Amino acid sequence: MQGHPITILLAEDNAAHARLVMRSFRDHAVENQVIQVDNGESALDYLFQRGEYSEIDTQPDLVLLDLRLPKYDGLQVLAEIKKDKALNSIPVVILTTSDAESDINMAYEHHANSYLVKPIDFVEFSKMLKDLGFYWLVWNKSK
Amino acid sequence: MNIRQQKKSKEFFDLSIDLYCILNQAHHLLFVNKAFYELLGYSEETVLNRSLIGYVQLADREKFSEGLSTLAPGDGVVEFESRLISANGTDRHFRWRINIPEGSEELYATARDITDQKRHSSIIEQTHRIAKVGGWEYNFITHELFWTDETYRLHDTTPEEFTPDVSRAIDLYAPESVPVITEALRAAQEEGKDWDLELQLITLKGRKIWVRAVGQVERVNGQSIKVFGSFQDITERKILDEEREDFIAALEQKNDELERFTYTVSHDLKSPLVTIKSYAGLLKEDLKNQAYDEVEIDLNSIASACDTLNALLRDLLELSRVGRVINPGEWMSLRDLVEVTSLSLQGRIRETGATISVAGETGQIFGDRARLLEVFQNLIDNAMKYRSDLPPHVEISSVQNEDNITICIADNGKGIAPDFHGKIFDLFEQLHSSDEGTGIGLAIVKRVVEHHGGKIWVESVGYNQGSRFYIQLPLVDRNNTVTSTG
Structure with missing residues (x-):
């Protein structure tokens, strides 16, 4: 399967988990540019091209968003993206350890495009991100 | 009176449920009817020629003697109330009517037993006082407002100190309750509507109390004549209600807190677990591929996730100790x-x-x-x-x-x-x-x-x-x- 690489904004405050995501993409040869931010404020700064990201002039093709983030949490970031006309078409995938029904419902209520629970096992984790990578590659190609 | 006449009169007097007695000037009993024995339980022999004052309850004796002292022959009837002591030691209440007929030296006395009536009204009064229930009545035609003793007491006043009329009574309600009672009174007069309201009132001593005011309208030919009802101090209940509501709110808040706590704890404990298990898998792969640079990172990640778990558990334990373990101040x-x-x-x-x-x-x-x-x-x-x-x-x-x-x-x-x-x-x-x-x-x-x-x-x-x-x-x-x- 072929596609041109996409840019992913990864908002994840846990460095070990961020590395897991990167590793999974690398292992499956999913070529992406991944920009990692470790808190909700930075994620919003990147998307709205302000603060330390004021020089940025492109939007990511996909946002991978943890729910529990310092400063602004994932739901707040999600809500800001979805209520902005220029940003609301960017697919947002929630990637979190929480499988609480309330979190899942809240995420979809805020128009998350997908909700993924971090599996505890690396093989599964890796497979999930492989699928995710391919899915969005195809999605991106068909655009 | 001859003997026959006397005998006839006695039979007649004995029919009465009221006491009849004739006293001499020293207030000794010359004649008593059957009711005297029946109500008080004495026998005829013990009573006759003894002073009536001796049967009067000690506390009432002064009042009784005073009542008798105002009597003069042909000067009309004196009325007063006093208690007599019965043979079994209990008191009975009587309403006395006594006179000295023109040209006579003897006192003619009748007395109605009002013990039950007294007890009844005193029980009503006491229960009203205990329940803090007052009564009232307002006449739409004459504009007269009547309060019972307890209603005065609930307003922290007495009949001597305060004369209620309808506008003064309304003014005693708290500002937020004035429009409510005013409207209730209007609806009662114009539409014959009863009311049952919980209102705040400021007593004449400035105490703010909660009252339940119930009003019932009496109508004749479609016109409201009067409204009467009860008036009850419910301050204690209101305070308890408020306390209960505060308590429930506090409990609900605690419960929410606990729910959030369980949720966040389970989530935050899971995060290092994901790291440990995943990196263990990663480690296996890296060892197989002999990627030794990666191995070290994997191991460090596992170790640091274990430290995080350890710190989480330590701090959670500490958090739960606050409030549970209290050292003296x-x-x-x-x-x-x-x-x-x-x-x-x-x-x-x-x-x-x-x-x-x-x-x-x-x-x-x-x-x-x-x-x-x-x-x-x-x-x-x-x-x-x-x-x-x-x-x-x-x-x-x-x-x-x-x-x-x-x-x-x-x-x-x-x-x-x-x-x-x-x-x-x-x-x-x-x-x-x-x-x-x-x-x-x-x-x-x-x-x-x-x-x-x-x-x-x-x-x-x-x-x-x-x-x-x-x-x-x-x-x-x-x-x-x-x-x-x-």
């Missing part, structure tokens, strides 16, 4: 507390080159020393951890009034944007992801302060502007402990 000087805290933070102070100072006169604080130390350790350690580019400086000062002491812990560090001022005290909320902490520290601090009956808040203009944490602690109840102002 003691007075300590703020300066002393800061010095001990500084000693325990020697490592970080050396590492960051921080200075910690206590400004001006500092007061004494009262509380659980070990827990308060924890508060200062957390706050001062945070001030050094979240430093700006400047060497950390922490200054502790305090102001004190009669009731409490407000301690300020000011630093020159990173500062906290106003958006996050409320959030930082919540469990697992962290502002910095490079954080070695667990997100529990400030939750512990807040909990300790609240357990001391105090408050904590933060002021900070924003990034690199430093933070000022304020802790307000009460200077405990003077009845229990001596307030120290040292």
Whole structure:
């Protein structure tokens, strides 16, 4: 399967988990540019091209968003993206350890495009991100 | 009267349920009817030629003699009430009518037994007083307003002190209740509507009480003639209601807190587990591929996730101890507390080159020393951890009034944007992801302060502007402990 690489904004405050995501993409040869931010404020700064990201002039093709983030949490970031006309078409995938029904419902209520629970096992984790990578590659190609 | 006439009269008098007696001037009984024996239980022989005064209840004797002393032959009837002692020692109430007929030297007396009537009205009055229920009646035609004794009492007044009319009575309601009762009165008069309302009233002594006012309208030919009803003090119930509602709200809040707590705890404990298990898998792969650079990272990740888990468990345990384990309170000087805290933070102070100072006169604080130390350790350690580019400086000062002491812990560090001022005290909320902490520290601090009956808040203009944490602690109840102002 072929596609041109996409840019992913990864908002994840846990460095070990961020590395897991990167590793999974690398292992499956999913070529992406991944920009990692470790808190909700930075994620919003990147998307709205302000603060330390004021020089940025492109939007990511996909946002991978943890729910529990310092400063602004994932739901707040999600809500800001979805209520902005220029940003609301960017697919947002929630990637979190929480499988609480309330979190899942809240995420979809805020128009998350997908909700993924971090599996505890690396093989599964890796497979999930492989699928995710391919899915969005195809999605991106068909655009 | 001849004997036959006398006998006839006696049979006639014996029919009466009222007492009939004839007394001489010394108030000795010359004649009594059957009711006297029946109601009081004495025999004829014991009664005749004895003084009636002897049968009068001690407390009433003066009133009784006074009543008799006003009598003069042919001067009409004297009426009064008094009690007689019956043979079994109990009192009975009588309403007396006595006169001395024209040209006679003897006193003619009749007495109606009003014991049951008295008991009945006294029971009603007592129960009304106990239940704090008053009665009232308002006449729409004559505009007369009648209050029972208890209604006066509920208004903290007496019939002697206060004459109620309808506008004065309405004025006694609290401002927010005046329109309600005014409308109820209008609807009663114009539409014949009854009412049952809970209203607030300010008594003539200025007490604010809750009353239940019930009004029932009496109508004749479609016209409201009068309204009457009850008036009950329900202040105690209202207070209990309010207390119960507060209690339920507090419980609900606790319950919500607990739910959030369980949720966040399970989530935050799961995160390091994901790291450990995943990196164990990754490790296997890296060993197979002989990617030894990666192996070290994998192992470090696992070790650090274990440390995180350990710190989480330790802090959670500590959090649950606050409020569960209570050491006896003691007075300590703020300066002393800061010095001990500084000693325990020697490592970080050396590492960051921080200075910690206590400004001006500092007061004494009262509380659980070990827990308060924890508060200062957390706050001062945070001030050094979240430093700006400047060497950390922490200054502790305090102001004190009669009731409490407000301690300020000011630093020159990173500062906290106003958006996050409320959030930082919540469990697992962290502002910095490079954080070695667990997100529990400030939750512990807040909990300790609240357990001391105090408050904590933060002021900070924003990034690199430093933070000022304020802790307000009460200077405990003077009845229990001596307030120290040292």
